[in-house]
Amino acid sequence: MPGTLYFKMPFEIKVVPTNKGYYISFYLFKFVTVKKIFVFLFLFGGHRSLLAQTDIQKSVLLIIKEQESAWNHNDLRGFMQGYWQNDSLQFVTPRGITYGWENMLHHYLQTYPDKESMGTLAFSELQSRELSPDYFFVTGKWQISRTAGEAGGFFTLLF
Helix, strand or coil: CCCCCEEECCCEEECCCECCCEEEEECCCCCCCHHHHHHHHHCCCCCCCCCCHHHHHHHHHHHHHHHHHHHHHCEEEHHHCCCCCCCCCCCEEEEEEEEEEHHHHHHHHCCCHHHHHHHEEHHHHHHHCCCCCCEEEEEEEEEECCCCEEEEEEEEEEE
């Protein structure tokens, strides 16, 4: 199974199964043309329920939960084991893109030097979608609780 590539899209799409079909909501982070949204829906829209998970999807979500546990045990190197250990890894933030697993680890070690700065990490709203037999698109919410102030947001991953 390939490693993880972290990226951020200019919009978020949430699909929730209901008894009458699917409820779809959009949140735009910046200007996105309708054409781009339709291309996204065409490429990633499927007819399988988001709630039906394969063993591989469960394994992907387990990796994320293992990262959460490593973080909460003040183990940044363990946290990083869930990511693709390659120079082509991309970590996208509002400040820019960090390339490479080692650079990402260095960023985390500088930003979170101790347990107090790391706080307690919680992932929620995790969803995994199979793109092909080898790749999965994962979205979720992260929240860090700490005395220095709460931090949080949403993330996207490609496994």
